[in-house]
Amino acid sequence: MFSMSPLFGVMKFEKEPPSFNGFGGMLFTYVQDAGGFAFVGLAIWLLLAILRPIYDYPTPETRKNRLISPLMVIPGAIGLAAYLVAFGILLVAFSSEVPDNVTDPSEITVVPTADPAMVAIYEWATFIGGFFMLIGFVGPFLLDLSKLRFNRVYAIARLSFQEAVRNRVVWVFLAVLLLQLFPSRWWFGGKAEEELKNIIDVSTRFNNVLLVAVGLLLAAFSIPNDIKSLTIHTIVTKPVERFEIVLGRFFGYVGLITMALVGITIVGVGLIYAGNIEREAKQESQRSRVVNYGRLEFTSRKQGEDFRGTDVGKEDGYRLHIAGGPNSPYRAVWNFTQVNPTFGTKEKAVKLEFAFDIYRTTKGNEGEGVLCTFDLTTWKWDPARESEYKAAITKAFGNQQNITPDRVEDWEKISQIAQEFGRYEWLGQEVFDYHTIAFPVPESFFKNALEGKPNKNESPLGSSIDGKPNLIRVSVKCETPSQFVGMAKWDLYFLEAEGSFIINYCKGAFGLWLRTLIVIALAISISTYLAGVVSLISALLIFLLGFFLDFIATIVTGRNEGGGPLESLLRLVRNEVTAKELDKTTAVSAVLAGDSIYRWTLRRVYNVIPDVNRYGWSEYVAQGFSIPGDMILINCLSAAAYTLPWLVAAYYLMKAREIAA
Amino acid sequence: MAEPTPAKTKNDIVVETRNLTKIYRDFWGRKKAVALNALDLTIKRGEIFGLLGPNGSGKTTTIKLLLGLLFPTSGEAKVFDRPAADVRKNEKIGYLPEESYLYRFLNAEETLDFYGRLFDMPGEVRRERSEKLIKLVGLEHAKKRTLREYSKGMRQRIGLAQALINDPELVILDEPTSGLDPLGTIWMKELIVKLRDEGKTVLMCSHRLDDVQDVCDRIAILFNGDLQELGEVNRLVEDARRVELKATNLQLTEALKADLKAVIEKHGGSLETFGHPTTTLEDLFKRVVEESKARPGRRYLPSNTNN
Ligand SMILES: Nc1ncnc2c1ncn2[C@@H]1O[C@H](COP(=O)(O)OP(=O)(O)O)[C@@H](O)[C@H]1O
Ligand SMILES: [Mg+2]
Numbered sequence: 001m002f003s004m005s006p007l008f009g010v011m012k013f014e015k016e017p018p019s020f021n022g023f024g025g026m027l028f029t030y031v032q033d034a035g036g037f038a039f040v041g042l043a044i045w046l047l048l049a050i051l052r053p054i055y056d057y058p059t060p061e062t063r064k065n066r067l068i069s070p071l072m073v074i075p076g077a078i079g080l081a082a083y084l085v086a087f088g089i090l091l092v093a094f095s096s097e098v099p100d101n102v103t104d105p106s107e108i109t110v111v112p113t114a115d116p117a118m119v120a121i122y123e124w125a126t127f128i129g130g131f132f133m134l135i136g137f138v139g140p141f142l143l144d145l146s147k148l149r150f151n152r153v154y155a156i157a158r159l160s161f162q163e164a165v166r167n168r169v170v171w172v173f174l175a176v177l178l179l180q181l182f183p184s185r186w187w188f189g190g191k192a193e194e195e196l197k198n199i200i201d202v203s204t205r206f207n208n209v210l211l212v213a214v215g216l217l218l219a220a221f222s223i224p225n226d227i228k229s230l231t232i233h234t235i236v237t238k239p240v241e242r243f244e245i246v247l248g249r250f251f252g253y254v255g256l257i258t259m260a261l262v263g264i265t266i267v268g269v270g271l272i273y274a275g276n277i278e279r280e281a282k283q284e285s286q287r288s289r290v291v292n293y294g295r296l297e298f299t300s301r302k303q304g305e306d307f308r309g310t311d312v313g314k315e316d317g318y319r320l321h322i323a324g325g326p327n328s329p330y331r332a333v334w335n336f337t338q339v340n341p342t343f344g345t346k347e348k349a350v351k352l353e354f355a356f357d358i359y360r361t362t363k364g365n366e367g368e369g370v371l372c373t374f375d376l377t378t379w380k381w382d383p384a385r386e387s388e389y390k391a392a393i394t395k396a397f398g399n400q401q402n403i404t405p406d407r408v409e410d411w412e413k414i415s416q417i418a419q420e421f422g423r424y425e426w427l428g429q430e431v432f433d434y435h436t437i438a439f440p441v442p443e444s445f446f447k448n449a450l451e452g453k454p455n456k457n458e459s460p461l462g463s464s465i466d467g468k469p470n471l472i473r474v475s476v477k478c479e480t481p482s483q484f485v486g487m488a489k490w491d492l493y494f495l496e497a498e499g500s501f502i503i504n505y506c507k508g509a510f511g512l513w514l515r516t517l518i519v520i521a522l523a524i525s526i527s528t529y530l531a532g533v534v535s536l537i538s539a540l541l542i543f544l545l546g547f548f549l550d551f552i553a554t555i556v557t558g559r560n561e562g563g564g565p566l567e568s569l570l571r572l573v574r575n576e577v578t579a580k581e582l583d584k585t586t587a588v589s590a591v592l593a594g595d596s597i598y599r600w601t602l603r604r605v606y607n608v609i610p611d612v613n614r615y616g617w618s619e620y621v622a623q624g625f626s627i628p629g630d631m632i633l634i635n636c637l638s639a640a641a642y643t644l645p646w647l648v649a650a651y652y653l654m655k656a657r658e659i660a661a
Numbered sequence: 662m663a664e665p666t667p668a669k670t671k672n673d674i675v676v677e678t679r680n681l682t683k684i685y686r687d688f689w690g691r692k693k694a695v696a697l698n699a700l701d702l703t704i705k706r707g708e709i710f711g712l713l714g715p716n717g718s719g720k721t722t723t724i725k726l727l728l729g730l731l732f733p734t735s736g737e738a739k740v741f742d743r744p745a746a747d748v749r750k751n752e753k754i755g756y757l758p759e760e761s762y763l764y765r766f767l768n769a770e771e772t773l774d775f776y777g778r779l780f781d782m783p784g785e786v787r788r789e790r791s792e793k794l795i796k797l798v799g800l801e802h803a804k805k806r807t808l809r810e811y812s813k814g815m816r817q818r819i820g821l822a823q824a825l826i827n828d829p830e831l832v833i834l835d836e837p838t839s840g841l842d843p844l845g846t847i848w849m850k851e852l853i854v855k856l857r858d859e860g861k862t863v864l865m866c867s868h869r870l871d872d873v874q875d876v877c878d879r880i881a882i883l884f885n886g887d888l889q890e891l892g893e894v895n896r897l898v899e900d901a902r903r904v905e906l907k908a909t910n911l912q913l914t915e916a917l918k919a920d921l922k923a924v925i926e927k928h929g930g931s932l933e934t935f936g937h938p939t940t941t942l943e944d945l946f947k948r949v950v951e952e953s954k955a956r957p958g959r960r961y962l963p964s965n966t967n968n
Contacts, residue, residue, distance in 0.1 A: 167766065232762075
């Protein structure tokens, strides 16, 4: 099995998949961001409540605006005070430089030129302000949740479901199922071994469009149609909380979509197992690799050279290259802070898998690969024992060679050496362009790494940014002269286990489900205020913008080279160059403050758009990689974090709506 | 018709409005129509109260304000001593809209089950009540058919059943007889009286005078959003300053008219009409409308009647 497998088993990520690292920071930013929305929402609500009051008369002489409660006003006032503090600091202590290479607008904040203490106060003030704004805005909503009754929400959910079914929406799904019955090679042709990958790719895309379109159509028109056909009059004159209508519709359509997705998934898995697929494709793609990734860095052994990988101008620099040759000083180094604790106990060997890109400066021999050497060390490896280690190898095998577990005795010996020294080498591996290759690593090597783990920041191999000690290092060198080998972080990994393909397929479907759920919540929330067609278009637009979120981020940042619009204007008037810091006069401060308000607004707009790419996991399934559980969990949280503010907005819009007007 | 018991305690007042005003506005807040102007109304427990008025006089608007479907521009509306915007009052209200706005893809049983759930009623109670109501409104033969296939009259019937699903204390009916044939109309009127006899309060509105005269204990007449008349039907129809004289076996001759005129004038009155009797409420209604057209604005003042 440790041979070359002609496959594409490699993941490509443009950015880090989300993880729980820095979860606290994410929560902090979320409160700041959501708090900003709560502030806007609360301000609009209170303004409208004052302009168009609805009075209750507890006694004929006293009246009370039922749209305003102390629960909103008091936290709102505290939040506003905190915001004023933040704004004050902004005026006196910040300039508005935008750092280079910002791709994430959440980083477009003002950059401190002042005291770090001021920055801390600013951050905390916006956090506290956001927190209280959230209490003021979400508090009444949470209190009203206690009034919800399962029976009523269920009734409306069931009604929505029945409506869709009886209006024959289900036929759409059935038509799609029928399409999937035909082998995909009828549609696409392609290599036999890529068949499964193609099927998964195409059917996911197709199901995605289908589910999103159906969810969007149903959700965008539901409440507007109810209002237009006046059927809502018989509902709201029952003891129904307005928000129950929103929730009922939401759950009804989510239920429908869930059933459709379950059906589609069962049929999909069924077809894959029913033998409609080419055997090669089954063997290669029908897997679910659980893998352990390291962090990649490029190094040079030349004294004083700062090497960060060579960009040969392929793939927009996604993969960076190292030049080859026996004396090449360049290495690609992966550091692993985590080792699966079952390594070094259960298995005889752990697979190290990789797939690299090859860039040839001279035409090599046809069908011949490029040679690479892999040098694995644990944190216990002592470079001073180099000659001792070499001697042990020579003693055991004569000349150094690659050992596989089928040579039982030799494997025993190499395992002992690996455990004693914390080092293992794999030499002269022939590497082909984008083909996944694996070689065995003795379990004893991991035993060495796991025994008596070093403390935070105390590993000789260095640490990750958050101080986790590196336990294992894999150093790759290219031996063939005038060839370049290109790699990205995700191109090399330890294969921890083989998971179930079906479960992985279902996990992929769950990603689609999350995405559809977001769309439904979005469309329903918008439709509580706007007419059906308008809601449909708005929700669709917001959703589609989500696919270009990264692109939007760069536009938003790109525009900010000369600061915000006000600052650009000021520079224009004064004819100043952008690079020069503006002098701090009162006028300039005011302009900078204006621009930070502009940026604050931009950031709100950016937050409105869902990060839909987060939920596209079909690549994992298609490439045969297990979808990591913590990534699923964090994306569930992010879906909730995105939909909740929309639902709260829907709650207010519905409550304020004059149904019969 | 039984005399409604006079209000003694606060508990006996089911609906109360004070100065209730509704101005429809467009998105920009510009005035479109004054649908209701400073309405003061009290409806007591156990009576059938009729809102009467020509199309566009503000009847439906009043009902929607009471139900919280609309928010008042000023003034207040209270039902069961709760503000109209409070949904909890709906527990004891049954509402039949002007047209029965129901889901057409449901059948009669499913419809009643659905609305029963909205009252958080347990399944057994829902089944029991919907069976009883389907019988009451005479739709047993069609209970499995979707409302899409129903005629206007059948929809009105299932709409009424829907309004009664929670055994309400206050039944609000907007044009309950519209779309019903004469037999259906009689059936509906009998049912309304029966509801009152069961102790429920009924608020209905109509532009059909015979309906109102037949069943209502008290009425309010609206025109252009202004309250024009308010009181017990019997007392409104008889006019204190008028004297009605009925006789049989008389020929309508000029001589008779001259003689009667002389007698009436001798006693300080004047002869208004002379002829065969007509529906008295219709007279009143016409007169109110004509007077309102001549002199726009409010005509009704609380001192006009002594109820
Ligand atoms: N949604 C609305 N927008 C604007 N004007 C309305 C609306 N509904 C009713 N009106 C106006 O308010 C007045 C009263 O209407 P309504 O209460 O429906 O009368 P009725 O039920 O007595 O026939 C009419 O002039 C009508 O045109
Ligand atoms: Mg009407």
